[in-house]
Amino acid sequence: MGRWEPNARDRLAQAAMTLFQENGYDRTTVEEIAARAGLTERTFFRYFADKKEVLFGRSDAFHELIATAIAGAPVGASPLDAVAAALEAMAPVFKDRRDHSRARQALLAANAELRERELIKLASLASATAEALRRRGVTEPAASLAGEAGIAVFKVAFERWLQDPKAQDLSRHIRLGLDELRAVTASTGPVTPAEPPRKPAKTARARKP
Amino acid sequence: MGRWEPNARDRLAQAAMTLFQENGYDRTTVEEIAARAGLTERTFFRYFADKKEVLFGRSDAFHELIATAIAGAPVGASPLDAVAAALEAMAPVFKDRRDHSRARQALLAANAELRERELIKLASLASATAEALRRRGVTEPAASLAGEAGIAVFKVAFERWLQDPKAQDLSRHIRLGLDELRAVTASTGPVTPAEPPRKPAKTARARKP
Numbered sequence: 001m002g003r004w005e006p007n008a009r010d011r012l013a014q015a016a017m018t019l020f021q022e023n024g025y026d027r028t029t030v031e032e033i034a035a036r037a038g039l040t041e042r043t044f045f046r047y048f049a050d051k052k053e054v055l056f057g058r059s060d061a062f063h064e065l066i067a068t069a070i071a072g073a074p075v076g077a078s079p080l081d082a083v084a085a086a087l088e089a090m091a092p093v094f095k096d097r098r099d100h101s102r103a104r105q106a107l108l109a110a111n112a113e114l115r116e117r118e119l120i121k122l123a124s125l126a127s128a129t130a131e132a133l134r135r136r137g138v139t140e141p142a143a144s145l146a147g148e149a150g151i152a153v154f155k156v157a158f159e160r161w162l163q164d165p166k167a168q169d170l171s172r173h174i175r176l177g178l179d180e181l182r183a184v185t186a187s188t189g190p191v192t193p194a195e196p197p198r199k200p201a202k203t204a205r206a207r208k209p
Numbered sequence: 210m211g212r213w214e215p216n217a218r219d220r221l222a223q224a225a226m227t228l229f230q231e232n233g234y235d236r237t238t239v240e241e242i243a244a245r246a247g248l249t250e251r252t253f254f255r256y257f258a259d260k261k262e263v264l265f266g267r268s269d270a271f272h273e274l275i276a277t278a279i280a281g282a283p284v285g286a287s288p289l290d291a292v293a294a295a296l297e298a299m300a301p302v303f304k305d306r307r308d309h310s311r312a313r314q315a316l317l318a319a320n321a322e323l324r325e326r327e328l329i330k331l332a333s334l335a336s337a338t339a340e341a342l343r344r345r346g347v348t349e350p351a352a353s354l355a356g357e358a359g360i361a362v363f364k365v366a367f368e369r370w371l372q373d374p375k376a377q378d379l380s381r382h383i384r385l386g387l388d389e390l391r392a393v394t395a396s397t398g399p400v401t402p403a404e405p406p407r408k409p410a411k412t413a414r415a416r417k418p
Contacts, residue, residue, distance in 0.1 A: 078393075079393055079396070116325050119332055120325055126361075141366075141385070141386060141389050142389055142393050145389055145393055148358075148361030149390065149393070152358055153354065156350045157350075181358060184289055185358065186391070187289065
């Protein structure tokens with residue numbers, strides 16, 4: 001029982017996701033996860049502090065990827081170019097993990113506590129991005145704005161990647177999102193609304209069923 | 210005791226803030242808040258669902274302000290111009306409330322649960338902004354990106370307003386933030402780092418004490 005177990009981390013993560021989906025996140029215990037993976041609880045705790053970490057354990061890795069990519073961007077790179085490099089550096093982590101990510105997203109949709117935890121994770125990635133930009137000499141508020149805007153692009157691109165019927169690469173969605181952000185912020189003139197604006201909120205809401 | 214109390218809401222909010230600062234948010238009870246304001250608990254619950262709502266009770270008002278401002282933006286306004294109108298519409302709510310807002314920010318800095326609640330509020334404002342843009346005919350992902358980027362500007366502008374030694378208007382910080390966002394996303398060429406980029410993260414971190 002004490003011997004090295006191949007792929008223990010992946011087996012535990014897979015068992016946890018299966019149980020979360022079958023029984024709900026709240027009703028799944030670490031004991032059940034370990035049993036389903038054919039491993040011990042002790043092995044589980046070698047890889048994860050608790051069951052929430054199965055869903056959020058990669059945050060430290062993302063912080064490293066962001067810091068390294070931004071520090072390593074060419075000297076002439078603009079803040080947003082450096083942020084783009086950081087977002088692109090995160091994309092490969094999700095390669096072949098679209099099904100896992102979709103299952104994870106469904107768990108978040110069903111659990112407010114997990115959604116809150118996701119917002120905290122995203123906010124900490126935006127802070128890490130801004131901090132890495134400041135280390136390059138980018139001043140405030142440019143560094144914070146580029147960090148927040150960059151993580152907003154990642155969030156929107158990630159959701160679109162999960163829903164994309166063509167299952168195009170996450171990095172493609174990130175590039176499209178960055179282009180769209182540039183277009184949205186560059187446009188100051190009329191940007192064709194497809195229909196004339198409706199009346200203020202209350203009226204518009206009242207129309208809904 | 211049952212008669213109408215003038216400024217009951219403000220008196221309760223002020224008493225709550227004072228007690229939160231004196232004794233900490235966690236250790237303050239609704240009973241104490243009501244007593245400090247010279248009012249009854251029943252009166253407290255006429256205005257607030259719980260003590261957390263003293264700090265977050267204005268979210269609904271912000272949703273309305275955003276929806277109305279974006280729906281009412283000129284037909285030719287770009288998505289970001291419409292978002293700018295929404296952010297400007299929120300600024301007057303904070304007029305003469307800088308001291309209160311600074312005290313509130315200090316409470317958030319000391320309490321992770323309150324910071325999480327703030328992130329949820331900001332995320333819901335970004336969603337409301339995107340929804341109002343979609344009602345104008347703005348398509349995805351432009352609507353979501355403009356919503357997220359706009360609320361990012363508000364968040365950064367708000368923090369800078371609280372720290373501004375000159376105490377300039379919040380709306381000025383919002384306009385500066387929007388200009389800065391436009392500059393950050395427009396720049397693709399070299400944007401002068403004040404110093405050459407340092408080595409990747411691990412090295413840079415190791416230098417810290």
